[in-house]
Amino acid sequence: MTEEEKGEQFAMKQPLYIPTLATAVAILLAACAAPAQPVQQAAPAQQKPKIKVGLVTDVGSLDDRSFNASAWEGVQRAVRDFGVEAKAIESKQPTDYIKNIQTFVNEGYDLIITVGFLMGDDTRKAAEMYPNQKFAIVDVGYFDENAPKNVMGLLFAEDQSGFLAGVVAGMMTKSNVVGGVYGLAIPPVCRFRKGYEAGVRFVNSNARILGVYQGPSDGTPFNNPQWGAARARDQMNEGADVIFSAGGTTGNGGLEEIAKTQGVLGIGVDQDQYFTLSDNVKKILLTSAMKRVDQSTYLAVKSVVEGDFKGGNRVFDITNDGIGLAPFHDLDSQVSNDVRNKVQEVIEGLKNGSIKTGLEGVADPCAN
Amino acid sequence: MDLVDVLLRIDYVFLLAAALRAATPIAFAALGGIFSERAGVINIGLEGMMLISAYVCYRVAVLAASPAVGLVAGMAAAMVLAGLHGLFSIRYQTNQVVSGTVVNIFAAGITGFLFRALGAQESAPYLPNISHPLLKSIPVIGTLLFDQPLLMWVMLIVVVVATVVLFRTPWGLRTRAVGELPRAADTAGIPVNRMRYLNVLISGALAGLGGAFFTLHTVSTFTPLMTSGQGFIGLAAMIFGNWTPIPAFLATLLFTLPQALAGQLQMFGVPLPYQLLSTLPYLLTIITLAGVVRRSTPPAALGTPYVK
16 A cells, blocks of 8 residues: 555545534524524614514524514514514424523513414523513413413404305305314314304304314424315315315415415415515415414503503403404405305304304314 | 215225325335445434425525526435444444434424524425316326326435345345345455445435425425324335335335325314324234234445445
8 A cells, every 4th residue: 555545545444524514614604594592682662661572483583574573573663652662582393482481581571472373381481480571472261270370371353253254155156065174282273263154154054164284293393385285175176166274384385285276265364475475375265364473462462561460361262453354355256245244243253242152161172 | 964964975096196295205204214224224313304305495496586496406415424324334334223313313404594684584486286177087096197297206206216226236235235134245355335325315315205205295395294194104104014115115005095084084074073183194004014014124234334
C-alpha cells in the first residue's frame, strides 16, 4: 500500500464533520420552521397599563388559518384596543403544553390563554399549582365541584353553528342524501356533528344523513387530508350532494375531493373557510359553520383589562355572536330566498329558545 | 343497521378501487425502500422524501401551471434528499438510521417553513386520471382500472418492472450482490458504492412519485406533514413483503383495504365503536405477521457501509 492509498483510507475511516454539520443545519432549519420559542410579539399601542397576555397554542402553528390563528387574532385585537402586551408560544408536541405554560408563569404574565381541548388537563394542573394566576382556555369547561376558580373556560355552542349549517344542507340537497367528514370525536367536533344532523332533520325529516369520524388510528389526527378525501368519495358514491367537513385538514381533504365532482357542495367549519382554503374549494364552498374563537379570546383579555375577570365557564353562542354562519360567497346566486328566510327564522328561534338543537346542557356530546 | 346488512350492501368493487388508490403512495415508498435496501442502504427517510416531493410538486405545478413539470421537480427534490442520504451513508459512513431520520426532520422543517412563508392557497393543476369512456363501463375491471389516477397506473407498472429488473437482469443481480456480500461483489469487479448510490437515487425518485400523489392527485394544495406517516407504512409493507416488489405491493393492500372497509362500516352506521374499526388494518397486520409470514430475511449487508 502506498502512502497515498493509506492516506485515502485514513480519510475514509474518519468520521467527517460534514454529516455532523449537515445534521446540525437540518435541525436548525426544522427549528426555524416551528420554533418552540416565542415567535410573535405584538407591540403595545400605548404605554400605560402593560398588562401581559401569553398565548400557548395547541400542536400546530399560529398561522394554521384555523383555530390557533383565530385565537391569536382576538388577542391581537385586544392589543390594538387596550394596549396590552402579548406573546405567543407554539407547542410542537403535547409534552410542550405544561412547559410553555410554565414559561409564562415564570415571566409574570397576567393572563395565560391556552388553546384547544387537548390542553384541558395541563391547564387545570397549572391552574391548581398557581391559584393566583389567571387562565383562559379555548374549548374547555370544567364542570365538577373542584373546578379551578382562576380559569375562564371559553366554550362554544358548536351545535347551534352546526344546526344552521344543517338547515342549509337539508334544504339545498337534491339527492336527499347529506354527508359529513369529521375529525376525532372530541366534544367540539361531536357538537358540530350532532347539531348539523339535527338541523338537517329539522328542515328535511326524510333526508339520509351520512357521517364518519376520523379514528385515532386513521393517520395523524385532524391532519390526514387523504383519508378525508377518501371518506368524502365514499359518501358521494352513496349519493351525498352536500357534505359538511369539520376536522382540520382531514376535513379539508374532503372538501378538495368534493371540488373534483360536479354538483356536490361542501360546508366548512370554525371560521369562514372561503378565505383560507384553496381556489378549487372556494367554488364549491356553500358556507362555513363558524365559531368565533377570536371573539372569545378578545373578551377574555378585555375582562382582565377591566378588572372583572372571573373563573368559570363562558358560553359563546348565537345570542352573543359567538357562533354564526358564513356568507355564501361564490354560490350566493344558487341559494334561494326560501333557504335564506329559513336560516333567519332558525337564528331567531335559537336566540329566543323556541328552537332547540337537543344538545343544550349535554355534558358529553360524544356519548353514543 | 346490523353488520350483516351492511356487509351485503357494501360496493366491494368501489372498495377495492379505493384501496388501490390509497395504496399508491405507500407502494411507491415500499418500492423505493426495496431498491435502497436491496443494495444495502437502510432508507428510513422515505417519509421525508415523499413530503418534500409533495411540496415541490405543488409549488412548481402552480408556478408552471403544469402538473407534469411539478412532478418532475418533485421527483428531483426527493432525489436530492436521497443523494444526501447516500452521501452520508455511503461516503461518510454515518449511521444510516440517523441519516434517514435527519432527512425526515429536514423535510418536515423546510416544507413547514416554506408553507408558512409562501402559503398554499392557489390550487395546483391535477395530473389526469386514466379514464376511458368505453373501458370504464366494463364491470369490475372498469371501476378498478379505467377511472383511476395516472400515478396508480405508474405504480402498478413499476411493481412489475421492479420485479423484472431486480430478479431478471444483470443490473438487479449486481444490486442484490452489493447488498448481500459486497466484498464478493467487489472482487467480481462490481463498483459497490456506485451501485449503492444509484439505487438510493432510484429510491428517491420512487418516493418522489409517492409524494406527488398527495398534491397532484388527492388534494390541490399542500399542508404541513400531509404524508401522515405513509412512508413508514411503506417500510412496513417492504419488510412484510420480504424486500420483493409484488408481495410488498400486496402488503400495502393489507393496510388500505381494511381502512377503506372501516370507513364504509362507519358510514353505514355499524354498531361497533369506530375507534376499534380504525385499528382493523393494524390488527389484521399482526394476525397476518403471526400466521402467514414466517420469517423475513433482510439483505445480509443491510446497514453496513462498505470499506475496501
